Amino acid sequence: MAGTIVMKFGGTSVADAERIKRAAARIVAQREQGNAVVAVLSARGKTTDELIGMAEEVSVNPDPREMDMLLSTGERISCALCAMAIHDLGHRAISLTGSQAGIVTDESHTKALILDVRADRIRSALEGDHIVLVAGFQGVSSTGRDVTTLGRGGSDTSAVAVAAALGADVCEIYTDVPGVFTADPRIVPEARKLDRVSFEEMLEMAASGAGVLQLRSVEYARNHGVRIHCRSSFGSEPGTFVVPEGETMEQPLITAVTHSTAEARVTLIGVPDTPGAAARIFDALAGANVNVDMIVQNEPTTAGGRAEISFTVPREDLRVARAALEPLKGESYADLHKHEEMGKVSIVGAGMRSHPGVAAKVFRVLAHEGVNIEMISTSPIKISCVIDPDRVGEAVQALHSAFELDGEGTILEEESTRATRAEP
């Protein structure tokens, strides 16, 4: 046995009979190389959206437990069909539900967290010379024995978790793009595909708009040391490996430019300048599962000692965020303003840790383009700027060019770089 490989196919890769057969052929090809193979599949194409539509037809506020029972059927259909197709190619295959695969979660229906993967049944099926198909995006709750789902994009996390439990050599994530790029090629035609990117960079990229991998799956992979290989389901050339930082071939200053045009900004006015005010606000948002990105607090300027807090959230979370904050109005803030149309551009690179000049260069480049920066947030390996969404394309192009991500050039007159960007 050459090794153990986990392969994950997304919804577009199993959308119809032809694609399922193609995925089956790729899975069989890995098996015929001598590998033990587990494939984690998503629901076919628009299946999940259709199921959600059905739920909305029968209920104004579908029960989360029943939603999970409903949604989990999509991945089971993909897996059963793919197992049939593999049988026709002359190999043994068995499909397992999340529960049968031993993916144990907490009780948080529709957004469950994986607690454990008890992979005994997967292992014994592999030992019995089977290719194992595992339904992604789902598990079984540890105490309730109920079907749970991991939330949107959870199939990536399923795949990484199974790879970790099996000690797999690699977790291959198949999508409709060839890998991770230095920028979105639809915006920057010269963007390059990256051979390798570190977990830390990939985390920042996923958090700042790169859609190729789910943030959670990258976190899980980093915490459990699972090597990810992002590659295309439509070709056989290698894609991008996501690996520990020490394994990246070089330390580029900047790896990629990422962007998002799906941000919204909320500003709370008249926040009392007392201990605990901000905590109450962000506790309420966390309780509603709102993903807060940047936070900026202005110093109180008036005698009354009241501050202003602004933060950004994904636009799709805006309604939930407002509902979560409504009960705090009066006590924790006086008024709420929202701005629904915000863009964000970010540069990510492990090499910038020791180069404070990068932020200044970003601001210079944007200023030269006449792009106004409304908010800024930084991490040791990322700089994000909130800008007008209509200027995002120009900002990405200018930064990609200024940091010479399209070639092997140098930046800040210091070192050669290679860079990265994930396509949404």
Added chain:
Amino acid sequence: MAGTIVMKFGGTSVADAERIKRAAARIVAQREQGNAVVAVLSARGKTTDELIGMAEEVSVNPDPREMDMLLSTGERISCALCAMAIHDLGHRAISLTGSQAGIVTDESHTKALILDVRADRIRSALEGDHIVLVAGFQGVSSTGRDVTTLGRGGSDTSAVAVAAALGADVCEIYTDVPGVFTADPRIVPEARKLDRVSFEEMLEMAASGAGVLQLRSVEYARNHGVRIHCRSSFGSEPGTFVVPEGETMEQPLITAVTHSTAEARVTLIGVPDTPGAAARIFDALAGANVNVDMIVQNEPTTAGGRAEISFTVPREDLRVARAALEPLKGESYADLHKHEEMGKVSIVGAGMRSHPGVAAKVFRVLAHEGVNIEMISTSPIKISCVIDPDRVGEAVQALHSAFELDGEGTILEEESTRATRAEP
């Protein structure tokens, strides 16, 4: 708590959002009468056919285990959606898969037999004031922990089995017809709905063409003493109760005329007149799960001692029957003839046990209509005749009229009767 009621809704009763809401309202109405309520649901409308279509697109010969994984999703979708609709009506509800409901089967994928119903989880949900939705047609295999399905129409059997395990007061089977009739009202407009019919009669009727209940579910109900109430999902009037023979209000001579136009006849020529020849033939058919109905063997007339055996099967089983018999050709028979278009008309009635004159009257009526009888089979409470499928309508009408099933008249100049017939 007034009692425990199991309600079963078929595919047409949950085919779309409106119908699911209507089923939910009926379920809630039973709950609000003070009953503990379990509802067993089928897959929506054409879902099962669509899933089979998907399987046939990806595989020429879909694996039975994977077929069960695939098909079992349909009923889960129905149950989750119905639970959501019940929540919206202000009641607690929980959907359970066949596995969660404790429906334990053998390992015969696509045609599993129920071995046991371990209804602990259903019971504790009922005690917790929940309405319980159970996915019909499916279970979990006792040793393999795999999803199994019970075969077409298996949801009736699921409902009866759950009712038996709970000691329910009644198992209500909701369909798109108001109950069991003395004949198919599309053929005999004067056909009457029956108030009651005995298990034994219902078994014969189900076996001879009445589609309103699955044969297996009636057998299970008889063996476990489960009262069945067949009624319409579109009205609230009572339907037909299927009850032990002693409970039928009167002992009609004839209860109903049933028919089928979906029969095929197989004739095996040159069967050696030796012990075991017939056994080998019918063992092979049973092994292929072919439902053999009538069997006629001609005496060997030639010196060589070779007989002719004819039997009827549902037309849809003909291909499988031929495949099962192919290996026996030469040894157990010389040649096989088939006749794909056969009809069958039957009269059923517990009262005929002590009236041998019934058969003679049937033959007279058919002869008077000029209908040729090709095969005959009888049981103590049934007489079936295989006839030209084009003459089935006339034969049903003539028998219904001759036995005065449309009124309260007498037959054989002896007793008053009431009679029955199920609509397909």
